[in-house]
Amino acid sequence: xxQPEYAELPxxxxxxxxxxxxxxxxxxxxxxxxxxxxxxxVYLQALGTFAATDTETVSxxxxxxxxxxGAAKLRKDLSYLGSYGTRGVGxxxxxxxxxxxxxxxxxxxxxxxxxxxxxLGRALAGYSGFVTRGFSVVGMFDVDESVVGRxxxxxxxxxxxxxxxxxxxxxxxxxxxxxxxxAAQGLADRLVASGIHGILNFAPCVLQIPAHVQxxxxxxxxxxxxxxxHAGRREAADLLAGKVSS
Amino acid sequence: xxQPEYAELPxxxxxxxxxxxxxxxxxxxxxxxxxxxxxxxVYLQALGTFAATDTETVSxxxxxxxxxxGAAKLRKDLSYLGSYGTRGVGxxxxxxxxxxxxxxxxxxxxxxxxxxxxxLGRALAGYSGFVTRGFSVVGMFDVDESVVGRxxxxxxxxxxxxxxxxxxxxxxxxxxxxxxxxAAQGLADRLVASGIHGILNFAPCVLQIPAHVQxxxxxxxxxxxxxxxHAGRREAADLLAGKVSS
DNA sequence: TAGTGTGAATTGCTTCACAGCA
DNA sequence: TGCTGTGAAGCAATTCACACTA
Numbered sequence: 001x002x003q004p005e006y007a008e009l010p011x012x013x014x015x016x017x018x019x020x021x022x023x024x025x026x027x028x029x030x031x032x033x034x035x036x037x038x039x040x041x042v043y044l045q046a047l048g049t050f051a052a053t054d055t056e057t058v059s060x061x062x063x064x065x066x067x068x069x070g071a072a073k074l075r076k077d078l079s080y081l082g083s084y085g086t087r088g089v090g091x092x093x094x095x096x097x098x099x100x101x102x103x104x105x106x107x108x109x110x111x112x113x114x115x116x117x118x119x120l121g122r123a124l125a126g127y128s129g130f131v132t133r134g135f136s137v138v139g140m141f142d143v144d145e146s147v148v149g150r151x152x153x154x155x156x157x158x159x160x161x162x163x164x165x166x167x168x169x170x171x172x173x174x175x176x177x178x179x180x181x182x183a184a185q186g187l188a189d190r191l192v193a194s195g196i197h198g199i200l201n202f203a204p205c206v207l208q209i210p211a212h213v214q215x216x217x218x219x220x221x222x223x224x225x226x227x228x229x230h231a232g233r234r235e236a237a238d239l240l241a242g243k244v245s246s
Numbered sequence: 247x248x249q250p251e252y253a254e255l256p257x258x259x260x261x262x263x264x265x266x267x268x269x270x271x272x273x274x275x276x277x278x279x280x281x282x283x284x285x286x287x288v289y290l291q292a293l294g295t296f297a298a299t300d301t302e303t304v305s306x307x308x309x310x311x312x313x314x315x316g317a318a319k320l321r322k323d324l325s326y327l328g329s330y331g332t333r334g335v336g337x338x339x340x341x342x343x344x345x346x347x348x349x350x351x352x353x354x355x356x357x358x359x360x361x362x363x364x365x366l367g368r369a370l371a372g373y374s375g376f377v378t379r380g381f382s383v384v385g386m387f388d389v390d391e392s393v394v395g396r397x398x399x400x401x402x403x404x405x406x407x408x409x410x411x412x413x414x415x416x417x418x419x420x421x422x423x424x425x426x427x428x429a430a431q432g433l434a435d436r437l438v439a440s441g442i443h444g445i446l447n448f449a450p451c452v453l454q455i456p457a458h459v460q461x462x463x464x465x466x467x468x469x470x471x472x473x474x475x476h477a478g479r480r481e482a483a484d485l486l487a488g489k490v491s492s
Numbered sequence: 493t494a495g496t497g498t499g500a501a502t503t504g505c506t507t508c509a510c511a512g513c514a
Numbered sequence: 515t516g517c518t519g520t521g522a523a524g525c526a527a528t529t530c531a532c533a534c535t536a
Contacts, residue, residue: 035505037475041468046452059517068452071517072507079519087513087518104471105478112470119372123365129450129467135474173477174470198477200469204375206292206314214476216469221375222287223446223464224358224420225350228381229283230460231419231444232351281527305495317495318529325497333496333535 032103036077042067043074044100050093059090106134111172113139113196115187116179117147117157120202124176125153138170143183160187167194174198181205278349282323286346288313289320293346296339305336352380357418359385359442361433362425363393363403366448370422371399384416389429406433413440420444427451 046066050058060078064071078085078096081103085091101107112135114121125140142148143160150157158166166172175191177184177199184203191199198214201207204222209215292312296304306324310317324331324342327349331337347353358381360367371386388394389406396403404412412418421437423430423445430449437445444460447453450468455461 033505038468038472040475041465041471042452044471045450045468061517066452068454070507072509073505075518076506076520083519085518088516089514090517104475106471106474108474108478110474119365119369123369124466126365127466130470133467133471135470173481174473176470197480198473200473204291206288206312208314212480214473214480216473218464218466218469219287220370220373220464221379222284222291223462224356224376224381224422225287225290225352225379226284227420227444227446227460227462228352228354228356229286229350232354234443234458234460235419279527307495316529318531319527321496322498322528329497331496334494335536336495 032080036080037104039067039069039077040100040104042069043077044097044104047093047097047100051097055093057086057090057092058096060085063091101134108134110135110174111138111170112136112174112176113141113163113167113170113172114176114178115141115160115163115191116177116183116202117142117144117150117152118178121176121178122152124178125155135174138172139166141166163187163190164194167191167196172196174200176200176202178202278326282326283350285313285315285323286350288315289323290343290346290350293339293343297343301339303332303336303338304342306331309337347380354380356381356420357384357416358382358420358422359387359409359413359416359418360422360424361387361406361409361437362423362429362448363388363390363396363398364424367422367424368398370424371401381420384418385412387412409433409436410440413437413442418442420446422446422448424448 043063046063047058049066050063060071060075064074067074075083075085078091081099083091084095084099112130114124114137117125117140121140121142125137130137137153137155140152140155140157141160141163142157148157148159167175173196175196175198177187177191179187181203184201184205185207188199188201188207188209192209192213196213199207199209199216201215201217202219204219206217207215289309292309293304295312296309306317306321310320313320321329321331324337327345329337330341330345358376360370360383363371363386367386367388371383376383383399383401386398386401386403387406387409388403394403394405413421419442421442421444423433423437425433427449430447430451431453434445434447434453434455438455438459442459444462445453445455447461447463448465450465452463453461
């Protein structure tokens, strides 16, 4: 399949050596269920809305509504982080933000490199959600001569040949891999060899990576196919319910 | 199970009014578990690799390895589509591709519009994985004067004011929403009013959408946060195991 | 003999319902 | 009184193990 550049993301996920956390080892040091971890960022986002309107406390009911989950599920999720709600009142918005951020490790400074500066790579570079969450882009790489040397978002795109050097200099921990599928595995190997801790793979392929390196897939085609499946079911149901055309 | 049309899901995900299917109604018409549906696109991808090397049959073991899942899980997944493997031999690559494609509804022609032509929108427009999977981009929209009228991938970007008209003309069923968070809900409402069947939301916010419209979230910040969480756990474990610095 | 297909066991997630506290 | 926190119940998904067959 294709080559291009990019795509998307997940959610549900499964573990397919890509997303999802399987129950592999260390994740259980403190037992926060994977499904819960996957929802924490959403809660954080919803909390941002409340914070913006200077709301000081929220009930599980209200927060859950905004996050699109059930109230009971939200409470259970929060209870895993050692909850700090007040009975009869609700949760302190500020406190929850702190709590979730710390749990996710967002209070650390994460250094990220972007590999592949096509449209997707540039979209990622310009993504503002980064900075506000403790992620900073410390390097951008591409193989294309016409892209190397350009300034993007205040930084210069470097030649992919300097990848190892760049990661070494900056001690980057995470990498966003936004290159064509046929180049992905090779670059992933180099990232791993350079000591990267986690890779977010946007290329439409499955990477083989040692278990000690975290890997997540974000693939547009996959998401679109899943969406189409569900939309298709609906379409079929409509047909049946509406006019019974054979 | 015969023919295919669509199917289902349930469970793994979360529902965060975004991804994942909750057990809402129709999805259960034919019982393919959600978790399975989410993996089918990955199998399809892996099968492409085998097809490229003219391999005619694969064992669950080999296919599972390439897809990054366990062999038993793969076999169970395939059994939901009414499997066509041959004991002692394996699965026919060509047959499996057909089977999965039909189940996902990829043999239909899906018409897709892209709303928001920033870097991300353009990356999506250039994504080749589309065409090969039965998706065709039938419209591209933006509010920005400087972008409207430009040609991207053989088509002209239209003014977002013409969104309803564009969807009407083309009978588009799916939409890729790649706009800033503060514009997302408004556009989503218009998409729904125009009769769209499913929305893939790339904006970093949670949309409120009627249940009859399918919705999936693809959020970079969320993925990166989840990745950081797992990478962070590993980092902590390394510290403990390695040098016991306090 | 090699490898599928699947009941049964297991694990993990979600939902319920309510005790307990501010 | 209102809302959190959580055991327990209910489900869904994963894994196991093996009967079965090409």
